[in-house]
Amino acid sequence: MSQPRRLILPRRNVIRGLLSVGAFSITSQIWTGCTSSSSSTSDFPSPSSFTAGSTEPMTIGFIYVGPKDDYGYNQAHATAAARMASDFPWIKLVEEASVPESTAVQETMRNMIEQDGAKVIFPTSWGYFEPHSLKLAQEYPKVQFFHPNHPLEPSHPQNVGSYFSSLMEPAYLTGIVAASMSKTGKLGFVIPKPIPVVLKEVNSFTLGAKSVNPNIVVQAIFTGDWSLPLKEAEATNSLVDQQVDVVITRVDSPKTVITTAEQRGIYSCGYHVNEKDIAPKGFLTGVEWNWEQIYKNYAEMFQNGKTLMNGGVAQVVTGGLKESFSKISDYGTAVRPEAKAAVDKAKQQILSGQLTIFKGELKDNKGNVVIAAGESYQQGDPRLNAIDWFVEGIEGDVKS
Known part of the structure; x- marks a missing residue:
């Protein structure tokens, strides 16, 4: 491998200290082997270009920390996995849902490999990575393990890869819709944890809203974890009682917040998948992953015999709107034409x-300048991975 592995931002924990710039960087040159120097994002196959040609059958395993129908994070992965198997008939899909982030996932992965013959594993939750996936990757060096949004280090096995879809751009666009539809000028955000990847999206949403109404207020409430339905309902009701008239959440399953709203x-605005059918009157739009595009790209490479081990598959992939890795949800019936135009x-x-x-x-919401005049943080800038502040306009404390 001629290039070092690169850092990608995590979802389920505070991002570790930024690693040495000489050894790590976030890459936008994706879907290329580590030995390639000429490919770029412009080389992506389009969604319509995928064809399931003749190839050897391959078993691919997907593991989810929650139910596959959670109207959230797990459903987004499961739906994309099913689409991949449908588009590429040579893929045999094996899945297990509601697997704890414990040694139980090691047993699941081992069974998929030894009993089902899986050659590729997608353990889709943060807590599966260390020590569990790393341990299995060392035991099974011919099996590829792909983790969403986990940082890689030089000591990690070569058969471990990482991928991530940035949501800050669709979060910004969703903020535009929310502010356009608000009558009270008060939006609410139910947040699981104050980690950089989440704070970046909350800030993006707020900046989008402020582009419509500079005086908009976003009231933030932390629940403390990724799935606490009772606290999520309490937070939503509290926001409504404070005259919030549009609410959004970043928890694993937005269903409780959206149905309460x-x-x-x-x-309400959704996250992860389109929740329009559970809120037919109030749903506006939402922030969505497009794992389908990512998994189709992986399948195309597998079909052509490319792997992490032979350098045909990049160790780390990341993208956003431009790469069709993220999107906003289809609009609900209440969204006005002027909001769509904006x-x-x-x-x-x-x-x-x-x-x-x-x-x-x-400035942050305490009046401190966090990005100086003339500076900017582009998509992929490592400084975005260290955000520990709320922008001006958010009522709440990241330390709470």
Whole structure:
């Protein structure tokens, strides 16, 4: 391998200290082997270009920490996995849901490999990685293990890869819709944990909202974990009682927040998947992963005999709107034409490079300058991985 492994931001824990720039960097040159120096994001196959040609059958395993129908993070992965197996008939899909982040996942992975003959494993939850996946990767060096959004280190086995879809751009666009539809000028955000990847998206949402209404207020409430339905309902009700009329959440399953908002008669924005059918009156849009594109790209490479071990598959892949790795949900019936037009304009500016979400001068909600005038943090900038502040306009404390 001619290039070192690269850092990718985590989802389920505070990002470790930024690693040496000489050894790690976030890459936008994805879907290329580590030995290649000429490929770039422009080489991506389009969604319509995938064909299931003749190839050897391959068993691929997917493991989920929650149920496959959670209207959230796990469902997003499961739906994309099913689509991959449908588009590529030579793939045999084996799955197990609601697997704890414990030694139980080691047993699941071992069974998939030894009993089902899996050659590729996608353990989709943060806590599966260390020590569990690393241990299995050492035991089974011919099996590839791909983790969403986990940092890699030089000591990690060569048969371990990482991938991630950045959501800050669709979060910005969703903020535009929320502010356009709000009558009270108060939005609510139910947040699981104050980690950089989450704070980046909360700030992006707020900056999008402020582009519509500079005086908009986003009230933030932390629940403390990824799935606490009772606290999520309590937080939503508390926000409604404070005159919030649009709510969004970043927890694993937004279902509780969205259905509570619907019952209270306010608007909601989703996350992970399209939740329009559980809030037919109040759902506006949402922030979505597009794992389908990522998994299709992987399948295409597997079909061509490319692996992590032979350098045909990059150790780390990451992308956003431009790479079709993320998107906003289809609009609900309540969204007005002018809100859609504002989103279309901002999206084109993002794709063309005219609009940078994080640029100075930018202050946090305590009045401190966090990005100086003339500076900007582009998609993939490692400084985005260290965000520990709320932008101006958010009511809440990241330390709470």
